[in-house]
Amino acid sequence: MLTFKKLNKELDELVAFYTTNSWAFHAFPTVSKAEIINYYHSRWYEEDKETYWIKENKKNIGLLIISDISDTIPLLFDVRLTNNGRGKGYGEQAVKWAVNHVFTRSNEKIRIEGYTRHDNYAMRKVFSKCNFQKEGYLRKAWENADGSVEDSLVYAIIRTDWERGTKTPININDVPF
Numbered sequence: 001m002l003t004f005k006k007l008n009k010e011l012d013e014l015v016a017f018y019t020t021n022s023w024a025f026h027a028f029p030t031v032s033k034a035e036i037i038n039y040y041h042s043r044w045y046e047e048d049k050e051t052y053w054i055k056e057n058k059k060n061i062g063l064l065i066i067s068d069i070s071d072t073i074p075l076l077f078d079v080r081l082t083n084n085g086r087g088k089g090y091g092e093q094a095v096k097w098a099v100n101h102v103f104t105r106s107n108e109k110i111r112i113e114g115y116t117r118h119d120n121y122a123m124r125k126v127f128s129k130c131n132f133q134k135e136g137y138l139r140k141a142w143e144n145a146d147g148s149v150e151d152s153l154v155y156a157i158i159r160t161d162w163e164r165g166t167k168t169p170i171n172i173n174d175v176p177f
Contacts, residue, residue: 006053019033062085092130100162103162116155134155
Protein backbone atom coordinates (compact mmCIF):
# COMPACT_ATOMS: atom_id res chain seq x y z
CA MET A 1 0.00 0.00 0.00
CA LEU A 2 1.26 3.43 -0.92
CA THR A 3 1.44 6.39 1.41
CA PHE A 4 1.71 10.07 0.56
CA LYS A 5 3.78 12.65 2.42
CA LYS A 6 3.79 16.36 1.68
CA LEU A 7 7.14 17.68 0.46
CA ASN A 8 8.76 19.44 3.39
CA LYS A 9 12.28 20.87 3.11
CA GLU A 10 13.65 17.78 1.37
CA LEU A 11 15.81 19.36 -1.28
CA ASP A 12 18.47 16.63 -1.28
CA GLU A 13 15.84 13.92 -1.75
CA LEU A 14 14.20 15.94 -4.52
CA VAL A 15 17.51 16.38 -6.35
CA ALA A 16 18.30 12.67 -6.02
CA PHE A 17 14.84 11.72 -7.28
CA TYR A 18 14.97 13.93 -10.37
CA THR A 19 18.60 13.28 -11.30
CA THR A 20 18.49 9.48 -11.03
CA ASN A 21 15.33 8.93 -13.08
CA SER A 22 13.98 10.01 -16.44
CA TRP A 23 10.50 10.46 -17.85
CA ALA A 24 10.23 10.04 -21.61
CA PHE A 25 6.70 11.44 -21.83
CA HIS A 26 7.33 14.70 -19.97
CA ALA A 27 8.30 17.97 -21.62
CA PHE A 28 11.64 17.72 -19.79
CA PRO A 29 12.59 14.01 -19.58
CA THR A 30 15.63 14.82 -17.44
CA VAL A 31 16.24 17.73 -15.12
CA SER A 32 19.58 18.98 -13.82
CA LYS A 33 20.51 19.46 -10.19
CA ALA A 34 20.80 23.22 -10.75
CA GLU A 35 17.29 23.38 -12.25
CA ILE A 36 15.78 21.50 -9.31
CA ILE A 37 17.56 23.71 -6.79
CA ASN A 38 16.34 26.80 -8.64
CA TYR A 39 12.72 25.53 -8.78
CA TYR A 40 12.87 24.62 -5.10
CA HIS A 41 14.20 27.98 -3.92
CA SER A 42 11.73 29.86 -6.10
CA ARG A 43 8.96 27.94 -4.25
CA TRP A 44 7.78 26.39 -7.52
CA TYR A 45 6.69 23.24 -5.66
CA GLU A 46 4.52 25.32 -3.32
CA GLU A 47 3.04 28.26 -5.25
CA ASP A 48 -0.64 27.29 -5.56
CA LYS A 49 0.51 23.67 -5.59
CA GLU A 50 0.63 20.72 -3.25
CA THR A 51 3.56 18.36 -3.79
CA TYR A 52 3.62 14.89 -2.27
CA TRP A 53 6.11 12.07 -2.13
CA ILE A 54 4.62 8.78 -3.23
CA LYS A 55 6.04 6.21 -0.80
CA GLU A 56 6.19 2.46 -0.65
CA ASN A 57 7.53 0.97 2.57
CA LYS A 58 8.73 4.46 3.60
CA LYS A 59 10.82 4.76 0.41
CA ASN A 60 10.23 7.57 -2.14
CA ILE A 61 9.04 5.93 -5.35
CA GLY A 62 7.34 8.92 -6.92
CA LEU A 63 6.23 12.51 -6.82
CA LEU A 64 2.70 13.87 -7.23
CA ILE A 65 1.98 17.55 -7.86
CA ILE A 66 -1.51 19.04 -7.72
CA SER A 67 -1.57 22.52 -9.23
CA ASP A 68 -4.13 25.35 -9.08
CA ILE A 69 -5.05 23.93 -5.67
CA SER A 70 -6.81 27.15 -4.62
CA ASP A 71 -9.06 27.02 -7.68
CA THR A 72 -12.39 25.17 -7.84
CA ILE A 73 -10.87 23.18 -10.73
CA PRO A 74 -7.42 21.90 -9.69
CA LEU A 75 -5.02 20.35 -12.16
CA LEU A 76 -3.37 16.99 -11.61
CA PHE A 77 -0.16 18.51 -12.89
CA ASP A 78 2.47 15.84 -12.47
CA VAL A 79 2.73 12.18 -11.55
CA ARG A 80 6.29 10.86 -11.74
CA LEU A 81 7.38 7.40 -10.70
CA THR A 82 10.93 6.14 -10.37
CA ASN A 83 12.27 4.04 -13.23
CA ASN A 84 11.76 0.93 -11.06
CA GLY A 85 8.31 2.01 -9.86
CA ARG A 86 6.55 1.85 -13.21
CA GLY A 87 4.25 -0.89 -14.41
CA LYS A 88 3.13 -1.87 -10.90
CA GLY A 89 -0.18 -0.01 -10.61
CA TYR A 90 1.31 2.82 -8.55
CA GLY A 91 0.16 5.50 -10.99
CA GLU A 92 -3.44 4.39 -10.63
CA GLN A 93 -3.16 4.32 -6.83
CA ALA A 94 -1.59 7.79 -6.81
CA VAL A 95 -4.26 9.34 -9.03
CA LYS A 96 -7.07 7.77 -7.00
CA TRP A 97 -5.46 9.10 -3.83
CA ALA A 98 -5.15 12.59 -5.35
CA VAL A 99 -8.79 12.62 -6.43
CA ASN A 100 -10.00 11.50 -3.00
CA HIS A 101 -7.68 13.99 -1.33
CA VAL A 102 -8.94 16.95 -3.38
CA PHE A 103 -12.65 16.12 -3.23
CA THR A 104 -12.77 15.19 0.46
CA ARG A 105 -10.90 18.31 1.59
CA SER A 106 -13.25 20.80 -0.05
CA ASN A 107 -16.84 20.66 -1.24
CA GLU A 108 -16.06 23.61 -3.51
CA LYS A 109 -13.95 21.52 -5.88
CA ILE A 110 -15.99 20.94 -9.05
CA ARG A 111 -13.63 18.83 -11.14
CA ILE A 112 -10.00 17.81 -11.53
CA GLU A 113 -8.26 18.01 -14.88
CA GLY A 114 -5.17 16.29 -16.20
CA TYR A 115 -3.21 16.43 -19.44
CA THR A 116 -0.92 13.89 -21.03
CA ARG A 117 0.91 13.35 -24.28
CA HIS A 118 -0.93 11.39 -26.94
CA ASP A 119 1.67 8.60 -26.87
CA ASN A 120 1.73 8.18 -23.07
CA TYR A 121 -0.52 5.13 -23.10
CA ALA A 122 0.29 4.22 -19.50
CA MET A 123 -1.04 7.55 -18.22
CA ARG A 124 -4.03 7.41 -20.55
CA LYS A 125 -4.91 4.00 -19.06
CA VAL A 126 -4.47 5.38 -15.54
CA PHE A 127 -6.87 8.23 -16.22
CA SER A 128 -9.42 5.81 -17.69
CA LYS A 129 -9.14 3.37 -14.76
CA CYS A 130 -9.63 6.28 -12.34
CA ASN A 131 -12.92 7.34 -14.03
CA PHE A 132 -11.47 10.38 -15.75
CA GLN A 133 -13.34 11.14 -18.96
CA LYS A 134 -11.33 11.92 -22.08
CA GLU A 135 -12.63 15.39 -22.97
CA GLY A 136 -10.38 16.59 -25.72
CA TYR A 137 -7.59 15.88 -28.16
CA LEU A 138 -5.28 18.88 -28.50
CA ARG A 139 -3.23 19.02 -31.66
CA LYS A 140 0.36 20.30 -31.38
CA ALA A 141 -0.19 21.38 -27.76
CA TRP A 142 2.69 19.70 -25.86
CA GLU A 143 6.02 21.45 -26.26
CA ASN A 144 9.12 19.40 -25.49
CA ALA A 145 12.55 20.56 -24.37
CA ASP A 146 14.08 19.42 -27.68
CA GLY A 147 11.80 21.82 -29.63
CA SER A 148 9.43 19.14 -30.89
CA VAL A 149 5.70 19.53 -30.38
CA GLU A 150 3.33 16.63 -29.71
CA ASP A 151 -0.41 16.23 -29.54
CA SER A 152 -1.94 15.90 -26.08
CA LEU A 153 -5.20 14.93 -24.45
CA VAL A 154 -7.20 16.45 -21.64
CA TYR A 155 -8.99 14.24 -19.13
CA ALA A 156 -11.20 15.23 -16.20
CA ILE A 157 -13.27 13.79 -13.40
CA ILE A 158 -16.23 15.72 -12.06
CA ARG A 159 -17.30 15.60 -8.43
CA THR A 160 -20.63 13.89 -9.15
CA ASP A 161 -18.90 11.09 -11.07
CA TRP A 162 -16.46 10.63 -8.17
CA GLU A 163 -19.35 10.51 -5.68
CA ARG A 164 -21.24 7.93 -7.76
CA GLY A 165 -18.22 5.94 -8.97
CA THR A 166 -19.24 6.51 -12.59
CA LYS A 167 -17.90 8.15 -15.73
CA THR A 168 -20.45 10.35 -17.51
CA PRO A 169 -20.04 10.30 -21.29
CA ILE A 170 -19.65 13.63 -23.02
CA ASN A 171 -21.36 14.75 -26.20
CA ILE A 172 -18.43 16.33 -28.00
CA ASN A 173 -19.97 15.91 -31.46
CA ASP A 174 -23.46 17.20 -30.70
CA VAL A 175 -23.12 19.68 -33.56
CA PRO A 176 -20.68 19.68 -36.50
CA PHE A 177 -18.90 22.85 -35.32
